[in-house]
Amino acid sequence: ERVSQHPLITVRTGTTVTALKGFVGNFTARLADGAEFQHGVIIVATGAGEYQPREFRYGVHPRVLTQRELAARLATGAGEAAAPVAGRVVMIQCVGSRNAEHPYCSRVCCTRAVRNAVRIKERWPDTDVWILYRDIRTYGLRERDYQRARELGVVFVRFTAERPPEVTGEDRLQVRVVEPLLGQELVVAADWVVLSTGIVPDRAGNAALAQLLKVPLNDDGFFLEAHAKLRPVDFATEGIYVAGLAHGAKSMDESVSQALAAAARACTVLEKKALTAQSAIAEVWPERCVACGVCEAICPYSAIAVEWQPYGRGQRRYAKVTPALCKGCGACVAGCRSGALDLAGFTDQQVLAEVGEL
Ligand code: SF4
Ligand code: SF4
Incomplete structure (x- = not known):
């Protein structure tokens, strides 16, 4: 509400960005409804979704829930018919995470499971809560929630990726799990089964946006920062x-921490009245350029593109450098097989002359 009513913030929902041009300090975006607006920076905060389980009888048996559904029921104070307040609750971890399709850890599911287990045990101490896990990853201060769960009597049982639990049963559910240390199968009757579902990216949406912004995605389909330690909220493109x-x-x-960091980084651009481009940037020799596009493909900063441009009395396609984006890395100069690019201050003649003097 504070955001939507702020006089300096315009919120546009239910639309998508269909075209983007420009560079740092001077972007122009067009929306699906035809509206255009100018902006100096872009912060990609498109979020992700929750894995929709197809396993463990989710969607088939009414007492198989996800952790989010359980939390919602606990929050509304629903009675026994709607929330697991009696009998035995069995939670299954890593549903939709750390598998072939989604090899990463979703990082929130262990904490969410342990906190929901604590809430159940604190309100209904006689309810039996089991958590079936591969590794408990309640990292940092979340460890306290794990310790609290153990103190309250939550039972933790490990399983391996090779032998995940099985959920069967029509009225009362049954969960079968092989405990790797015992090497034996445990059969646990359950009144409720709660799945700790993971976080999944919108692969198609992210791919389309990444293409528009010319920024990379990682193998998992999430946006990839320029450097995990040195530029954790930046893309390579300024x-x-x-x-x-x-x-x-x-x-x-x-x-929230990352959003504050991204906002701070954006302010370093927005607070300036003018941006100074690097002096050592790539320069194009239009008469040599054959518009092969190699430079465009290899530039890590999306600073060069093959475009229609004035040439002689007409027009033709050849490479064009955006000085505000070029970092002078020289990758395009080395990659151009037509010798159509030079780095200002580092032309072949200049470099060879320097070498000759050594
Ligand atoms: S690699 Fe060289 S020839 Fe090919 S488009 Fe770029 S500047 Fe032109
Ligand atoms: S010098 Fe580097 S940053 Fe500049 S256009 Fe060439 S590849 Fe891109």
């Missing part, structure tokens, strides 16, 4: 930043 689940699975407090 003026574009990332925050939250768009960048990968993380908790709410981590998303």
Whole structure:
């Protein structure tokens, strides 16, 4: 509400960006409804979704829930018919995470399971709560929730990726799990089964946006920052930043920290009246360029593109450098097989002359 009513913030929902041009400090975006607006920076915060389980009888048996559904029922104070307040609750971890399709850890599911287990045990101490896990990853201060769950008598049983639990039963559910240390199968009767579902990216949406912004995705389908330690909220392309689940699975407090960092990085651009381009940037020799596009493909900063441009009395396609984006890395100069690019101050003649003097 504070955002939508802020006089300096315009919120556009239910639409998509269909075209984007420009560079840091001078972007122009067009929306699906035809509206256009100018902006100096972009922060990608498109989020991610929750894995929709197809396993463990979810959607088939009414007492198989996800952790989010369980939390919603606990929050409304629903009675025994709607929430697991009696009998035995069995939670299954890593549903839709750390498998072939989604090889990463979703980072929030262990904490969510342990906190829901604690809430159940604190309100209904006689309810039996079991958590079937591969590894408990309640990292940082979340460890306290894990310790609290153990103190309250929550039962933790490990399973391996090779032998995941099985859920069967019509009225009362049955969960079969092989405990790897015992090497034996345990058969646990359950009144409720709760699935700790993971976080999944919108692969198609992220791919389309990544193509529009000319920024990379990682193998999991999340947006990839320029450098995990040195530029954790930047893309290689100047003026574009990332925050939250768009960048990968993380908790709410981590998303907020990352959003603050991205906003701070964006302010370093927005506070300036003018941006100074590098002096050592790539320069094009139009008469030599054959518009092969190799430079465009290899430039890590999306600073060069083959476009229709004035040439002689007419027009033709050849490479064009955006000085505000070029970092002078020289990759395009080395890659151009037509010798159509030079780096200002580092032309072949200049470099050879320097070498000759050594
Ligand atoms: S690689 Fe060289 S020839 Fe090919 S488009 Fe770029 S500048 Fe032109
Ligand atoms: S010098 Fe580097 S940053 Fe500049 S256009 Fe060439 S490849 Fe891109």
